[in-house]
Amino acid sequence: MVAESPGSDAIHRGVWTPDVANSAEAMDTVNRLMIERLRDYVPQGSARVLDLGCGVGATMVRLAHEVDGFISGVTISRVQAEIAAKRFARDGLTDRCHVICADFAELLPAEPRYDAMVAVEAVVHSPSLENLLPSLVDRLRPGGRLILCDDWMTEKDRGLAARERCLDQFRAGWRIGSLHTVAELVAMSERAGLRMVEDLDLTSYCASVGHATAWSSWPWVPQP
């Protein structure tokens, strides 16, 4: 459900790292972790950041307050895009935040390229991460960063009938097209020309993990 609430507009899980005091902070954990990893990597004043699967723009607004530049977002939901646009207008951010309603697999070529791309609980919905990654690399400047916060399967999820059933329900219920292990993600990313610079496993900080998947934040940079 999407609502225009005055509280957190994030459509993602709360993450209760030890420094988190309340649910508002838990909802902001992934934004904070991404901002810490982007600040030094985007040019001040002219940074171009793209939020893939941006929901109603909650992460974009956070980025706009912390990164000096232009924040674009893409969501496949027209309703989400409309809510995000209204929010930017309300917060006086229309000159720096822009949302488009489109499939992130069909983005137009970006010129200039983005300095960074982030995606929170979004690329897991892609029907083919293997195909999506190269198209993202084409739109990322050399030395730019890609941060994916999402569900990744662990090897122990494989082979056991009960777990496979659980995963099938998860895939069907949430329209999950790209549930991969970390090893698979690393291989796909290297094929797309990316080098992993950090793997942050947040699984133990998620309040409820109803399925045996790891949730990680992944900054990537294009390979030299």
Ligand SMILES: C[S@@+](CC[C@H](N)C(=O)[O-])C[C@H]1O[C@@H](n2cnc3c(N)ncnc32)[C@H](O)[C@@H]1O
């Ligand atoms: C779980 S929500 C996360 C939203 C947002 N990142 C957040 O953290 O609040 C998943 C988002 O991915 C978007 N999405 C899923 N598949 C997409 C696609 N193929 N192209 C663009 N957006 C997509 C949905 O519209 C939604 O905004």
